[in-house]
Amino acid sequence: MVSKTIQYTTVVFISTVAISSLAYVAWWDYKRRNDPSFRKKIRKEHKKIHKHAKAAEERAKQQRTEDLKESLEKIKAEPVPPTAEEREQYFMQHVGVGEQLSVQGPAFHVPAALSFYRALRVYPSPVELIMIYQKTVPEPIFKIVMDLTSMDTKERAEGYYHYFPPPNMNVEVKQILVAAESEEQTRKIVLIARKDFRYGENIYQEHPVVAQLDMDLEGTSKYCSHCFRDISSSLSTIRPDDLLGSTYCSNECQMLASMQSQNLLFGCGPPVPNNVVVGQKERTEEAEIERRASQEAFVNFLKASNWTQVLLVARFCARHVSEEAKKLAPLHTPLLERARLPEPAAGSPQYSFFDHIERLKYLKVEPIDMVMLEHHLLKDVLSKAVDGLEELVDLEMYLVMKGKMAYNAIGVASAGGRNKRPGAKGRIETWEWTRTPYGTNRQIGSALYRVSSYLSHSCSPSVRPSFPTGTNELHLVATRAISKGEELTMAYTNTHGDGDDSIEEAYRKRRVRLARGWKIACECESCTGKKAEIPSATMVPEAKAEEPI
Numbered sequence: 001m002v003s004k005t006i007q008y009t010t011v012v013f014i015s016t017v018a019i020s021s022l023a024y025v026a027w028w029d030y031k032r033r034n035d036p037s038f039r040k041k042i043r044k045e046h047k048k049i050h051k052h053a054k055a056a057e058e059r060a061k062q063q064r065t066e067d068l069k070e071s072l073e074k075i076k077a078e079p080v081p082p083t084a085e086e087r088e089q090y091f092m093q094h095v096g097v098g099e100q101l102s103v104q105g106p107a108f109h110v111p112a113a114l115s116f117y118r119a120l121r122v123y124p125s126p127v128e129l130i131m132i133y134q135k136t137v138p139e140p141i142f143k144i145v146m147d148l149t150s151m152d153t154k155e156r157a158e159g160y161y162h163y164f165p166p167p168n169m170n171v172e173v174k175q176i177l178v179a180a181e182s183e184e185q186t187r188k189i190v191l192i193a194r195k196d197f198r199y200g201e202n203i204y205q206e207h208p209v210v211a212q213l214d215m216d217l218e219g220t221s222k223y224c225s226h227c228f229r230d231i232s233s234s235l236s237t238i239r240p241d242d243l244l245g246s247t248y249c250s251n252e253c254q255m256l257a258s259m260q261s262q263n264l265l266f267g268c269g270p271p272v273p274n275n276v277v278v279g280q281k282e283r284t285e286e287a288e289i290e291r292r293a294s295q296e297a298f299v300n301f302l303k304a305s306n307w308t309q310v311l312l313v314a315r316f317c318a319r320h321v322s323e324e325a326k327k328l329a330p331l332h333t334p335l336l337e338r339a340r341l342p343e344p345a346a347g348s349p350q351y352s353f354f355d356h357i358e359r360l361k362y363l364k365v366e367p368i369d370m371v372m373l374e375h376h377l378l379k380d381v382l383s384k385a386v387d388g389l390e391e392l393v394d395l396e397m398y399l400v401m402k403g404k405m406a407y408n409a410i411g412v413a414s415a416g417g418r419n420k421r422p423g424a425k426g427r428i429e430t431w432e433w434t435r436t437p438y439g440t441n442r443q444i445g446s447a448l449y450r451v452s453s454y455l456s457h458s459c460s461p462s463v464r465p466s467f468p469t470g471t472n473e474l475h476l477v478a479t480r481a482i483s484k485g486e487e488l489t490m491a492y493t494n495t496h497g498d499g500d501d502s503i504e505e506a507y508r509k510r511r512v513r514l515a516r517g518w519k520i521a522c523e524c525e526s527c528t529g530k531k532a533e534i535p536s537a538t539m540v541p542e543a544k545a546e547e548p549i
């Protein structure tokens with residue numbers, strides 16, 4: 001999936017930078033195709049390479065790998081120009097140098113490739129550029145560029161857990177091998193305590209990546225649509241005029257929501273800040289009407305279905321866009337600083353939003369009609385906001401992202417949550433489940449968290465999510481003493497049953513919920529103890545969630 005993810009970054013920001021450089025590359029391609037002397041030169045170099053003796057080639061290859069690694073380190077230590085204009089200059093400069101070097105013979109292949117690689121680093125749409133390189137850069141040089149790319153990607157991918165979660169969160173992600181029933185060892189990703197914790201101690205807290213109130217509460221002025229704070233008795237709620245009818249507890253929440261996703265999905269402001277896309281085309285009135293229509297269709301669907309997972313995916317895509325925009329034109333507002341998510345530890349490579357969910361488990365979502373419809377509506381909203389943005393979610397990607405929300409979203413309920421959440425309707429296969437140890441019927445909304453997504457389920461868990469600030473900021477609390485190195489687990493569902501359910505009834509109910517919601521056949525201590533006592537006819541079939549990659 002790594003290569004896939006790269007594809008989905010920042011396709012949007014093919015602004016002045018990209019457009020002018022695309023023209024440049026296209027010109028270069030044209031020149032190569034049409035200028036006989038240019039072509040002859042390239043052919044000559046191909047021949048020269050083939051004259052090299054095989055053995056020498058082998059030795060050279062090994063040495064080259066070492067050298068490339070070293071050069072890659074150097075390039076990565078170089079600062080990236082901060083503004084869009086400077087990046088454009090940097091890009092043009094290095095493509096120019098690469099082009100000059102690439103016609104000076106094999107001795108210059110590596111330096112040429114390094115220049116192309118530098119240009120690639122700042123290009124908003126790397127995959128597209130790689131495709132352009134493939135067509136335009138002489139093959140041996142192109143191969144070196146690809147070697148550099150795969151070295152870099154591998155390191156980013158493998159180094160991820162070295163930097164994330166950051167040490168101050170007191171937990172780490174570990175891959176452990178577990179002996180499955182078939183005696184075959186399987187890999188399991190778990191969250192481990194970095195130190196001892198007392199009963200009731202707070203282990204860490206984190207803000208959601210994306211959050212969504214339940215649809216029956218959205219637009220009712222009972223809770224803030226951004227932070228989920230109870231505003232039912234507040235006199236100063238903010239109610240901007242957007243199509244979803246969202247309400248906020250403060251200007252701050254409204255601003256954050258707008259910047260992160262609300263404006264792109266349901267608003268009518270510029271979809272991407274003007275300072276990011278330099279010389280952004282003036283949007284026509286007609287385009288705005290179409291954008292509005294696509295948003296209305298989406299909102300109608302949401303209100304009719306009460307589904308929120310599609311909205312979590314939608315907000316995720318929108319927030320990804322806004323984070324990428326921030327990288328291109330950093331807005332240092334204190335507001336954004338406060339809403340920060342746990343950043344990987346210092347010195348880490350720059351990870352995008354997609355990097356962060358790439359490693360999360362997901363459920364396999366079937367493309368039934370309703371799912372196809374919501375996907376279509378979401379794509380429409382994205383493409384009507386910014387041309388090409390719908391590329392973020394082709395159907396395959398959408399199904400995976402929805403599956404990630406389905407598997408990892410946590411139900412939010414502060415102060416005990418609510419009492420009369422309307423039950424899900426329709427076919428049970430279409431019900432949306434969230435991780436809620438206190439019972440889904442108490443939640444007011446759902447949210448995706450970066451670190452807490454790694455908690456696995458147990459019916460006798462060591463931690464529980466808690467929302468003591470009255471918002472969707474999750475605090476992870478130890479439900480018993482935990483020692484350093486221990487795996488942390490939470491209950492994905494209410495494990496005690498409802499009301500005066502017997503132990504057997506509670507057991508049966510949670511097995512069904514775990515199987516339906518997460519495809520889990522729990523093997524925790526309290527379940528394996530129980531398993532022996534219950535006739536096997538009531539057992540649910542074993543099934544498993546998809547492991548990433």
Ligand SMILES: *[C@@H]1O[C@H](CO)[C@@H](O)[C@H](O)[C@H]1NC(C)=O
Pocket residue numbers: 215216303304305306422424425
């Ligand atoms: C959606 O929620 C509203 C408000 O609670 C309810 O009236 C409606 O029946 C629900 N629709 C579905 C399909 O669940």
Ligand SMILES: [Zn+2]
Pocket residue numbers: 224225226227228229248249250253
């Ligand atoms: Zn708020």
Ligand SMILES: [Zn+2]
Pocket residue numbers: 458459460522523524525526527528
């Ligand atoms: Zn269990």
